[in-house]
Amino acid sequence: MSTVSPILENSRNVVAAATPVLIEFQGVYKIYDLGEVQVHALRGIDLSIAKGEFVAIMGASGSGKSTFMNLLGCLDRPTRGSCFLEGTDVSQLDKTELARIRNRKLGFVFQGFNLLSRTTALENVELPALYAHMKPEERMARAHEVLALVGLANREHHFPSQLSGGQQQRVAIARALMNHPAILLADEPTGNLDSRTSVEIMDIFQRLNAEQGITLVLVTHESDIARFARRIITFRDGRIRRDEQVTGRAIAAEVLPNLPTVDEDQD
Amino acid sequence: MDFASILRIAGRALKRNKMRSALTMLGIIIGVAAVIAMVAVGQGANEQVQEQLASLGTNMLFIIAGSHQAGAVNFGWWAVRTLTHQDEQAILHLVPTVKAAAVQVQSRKQVIYGNNNWATNIIGTEPAFFSIRNWDFSSGGPFTQQEVELSDNVCVLGNTVVENLFPYANPLGKTIQVGNLPFKIVGTLAPKGESANMGHDQDDLIVIPYTTMQKKITGQDWVQLIIAQAVSRQASTAAQQQITDLLHVRHRILPGQMNDFAVRNLADIENTAAATGHIMTLLLASIASVSLLVGGIGIMNIMLVSVTERTREIGIRMAVGATEKDVQTQFLMEAVVLSAIGGFTGIILGVGGSRLIATLAHWKVDVSTVSILVAVIFSIAIGVFFGYYPAQKAARLDPIEALRYE
Structure with a gap:
């Protein structure tokens, strides 16, 4: 671990002292070969994230944060280096094994929600369980459970088109939670939402992190959203520029009462 | 994923574009119906020919008074007047494979x-x-x-x-x-x-x-x-030879000399007619199969469109853990469901159509179980064959690209 920067070393010591390391990137490079030019999306990433952390990834577009998320989400493999997830080097796995890891270990939340249209909330939530060969009764029970967890118990049979943006994102979170993932990956989850709904989503994330111990990695370019996390990692030009603990962390449950509701806006 | 879920998802995807699914099926429906009806008509005609041949007589042989050639002039049948009632009596009593005869x-x-x-x-x-x-x-x-x-x-x-x-x-x-x-x-x-x-x-x-x-x-x-x-159908070839041999002796025909008679075997004619009928049935079926092939290409076409349209859905499914095999199975199943429903509808239509032809044209038709069975297997095989490439294309999608697809 000679390449680890002093800052990273410091942060690891703070969090990883008590809890085991969940994610570890060692000298990760990602180079896209576009024929005439080679795009160096990641230029040597060394990073570790412990179980139970809530990390915000920041950076301008082109900084490499999307590439980093793709690798973390097991949607892609690095050109060089190793990505360990719970001790397994996922850079060595084949596509089927990666799909299995996405299914069992990871949950995705996207900016555009990415729900299946003309499919009810309940069926959208069940989707990961179908690919995990969960028994139908168990699947139904778990789907009810996670929808209740995000406060949508009474919206199970609604289609995405009948739900508001915030509700759709909560269905997406419920879907991500379906198979008891170790990590929740959220790619600009509040990008399409108004500020109050954004905070509501952050409230759900903070509760999942605190109450269920789910590790959260959140990509955002809004710094006030990043402040809901415990740790902020900033990317620039394919490298980690800053890695720091959040001081004066925002707590969504405290912020929410001070925000105007939609109804008040209309008044 | 379990079979029931795959089937349910496939059914739902097809219901989403009812008109398109129905039109795609129509290709298979027409193909299967055409194959069944054409085979039925062909076999019906075949049976009619066999029946008509059987009406000529059972296991029958003809001994025809021979032709005669004088120089370059051929006088045709019955030119040689050597066939007699005594010949008939000899055939009846001396040839063991002949049980009845008449002049x-x-x-x-x-x-x-x-x-x-x-x-x-x-x-x-x-x-x-x-x-x-x-x-x-x-x-x-x-x-x-x-x-x-x-x-x-x-x-x-x-x-x-x-x-x-x-x-x-x-x-x-x-x-x-x-x-x-x-x-x-x-x-x-x-x-x-x-x-x-x-x-x-x-x-x-x-x-x-x-x-x-x-x-x-x-x-x-x-x-x-x-x-x-x-005495039997099998014996008729032997009888033909024995009669020829007997008449050689009776008419004192030396080796190399021309026969003054000819022996025809009805079984040979029946076999020729059956072979002709079989070729005709095959011809009809192969023409009809072309429309089945076109129907299959229709399936492939629609499935390719569907894969492109649903790129994002494929991306989502992959992100939540669908393997390449899961995606491939899903799209393959859709193609097979399309072709199987089309196939079954085609069978109903084909059988109905055959009956209609029988009633309207007064033709004999014979819908065989074999042709129905072949149609079922064939239409499902078409679904697999023409669904494979689009399904493969879907499975090979890059999840990152697919999720970004608008």
Whole structure:
């Protein structure tokens, strides 16, 4: 671990002292070969994230944060280096094994929600369980459970088109939670939402992190959203520029009462 | 994913574009229906030909008086007048594979009853003729062996002759004039209809004892034809050889000399007809299969469109853990469901269509279980075959690209 920067070393010591390391990137490079030019999306990433952390990834577009998320989400493999997830080097796995890891270990939340249209909330939530060969009764029970967890118990049979943006994102979170993932990956989850709904989503994330111990990695370019996390990692030009603990962390449950509701806006 | 879920998802995806799914299925429906109907028509025609051939006689052999060549002139059949009743007796008694035989002396005469007259074929023969040729009687019966020996003026009328001479009266026991001679009617034949070759009317004949024919009408001592019945279908080829050998000896034909007779085997003709019918059925089926192929290409086309349209859905499924195999199975299943539903509908339509053809065109059709079974397997195979490439394309999508797809 000679390449680890002093800052990273410091942060690891703070969090990883008590809890085991969940994610570890060692000298990760990602180079896209576009024929005439080679795009160096990641230029040597060394990073570790412990179980139970809530990390915000920041950076301008082109900084490499999307590439980093793709690798973390097991949607892609690095050109060089190793990505360990719970001790397994996922850079060595084949596509089927990666799909299995996405299914069992990871949950995705996207900016555009990415729900299946003309499919009810309940069926959208069940989707990961179908690919995990969960028994139908168990699947139904778990789907009810996670929808209740995000406060949508009474919206199970609604289609995405009948739900508001915030509700759709909560269905997406419920879907991500379906198979008891170790990590929740959220790619600009509040990008399409108004500020109050954004905070509501952050409230759900903070509760999942605190109450269920789910590790959260959140990509955002809004710094006030990043402040809901415990740790902020900033990317620039394919490298980690800053890695720091959040001081004066925002707590969504405290912020929410001070925000105007939609109804008040209309008044 | 379990089979029921895959099937449910496929069903839902197809329901989403009802019109498109229905039109895609139509290709398969028409293809399968066409194959079934065409095979049914082909086999029906085949059976009809076989039935008509069977009506000529059972396991029958013809011994035809031979042709004769003088210099460059070929005189055709019956030019050599060496075939006799004695030959027939020899065949009947000396060839073990022959169980019945009869001579045939043929002529054409005007027959008259009252104000009606009709030109018809006169056949002089023996009582065995009726059983060998599978003739049934609509009234009366055959003349007897005794009547043959006495050269009596008795006759049996074919249905066409009955219709022309006796439009209203019952012919049995009446006397008609054949040429200048009176003949007493002892029986009438049940109709057989047109023969398999060129629609020749088999019922246009009267049958009299061959002795009467030879002595009183044609004045000949030879016969044009001997018909013989083999003991079984298998034995008819052996019988053909044995008869040939026997007649070689009887007619003193040396090796290398031309035969003064010819032996024809009806089983050979039946086999040829069956082979022709089989080729025709195959031809019809293969033409119909082309439309099935086109239907399959339709499936492939729609599935490719569907994969492109649903790129994002594929991305989502992959992100939540669908493997390449899961995605491939899903799209393959959609193609198979399309083709299978199309196939089953096509079967119903094909069977219905065959019945309709049978009723409207009065053709004989035969819907075989085999053709239905083949249609089912074939339509599912088409789904797999033409669904494979689009499914493969879907499975090979890069999840990152697919999720970004607008």
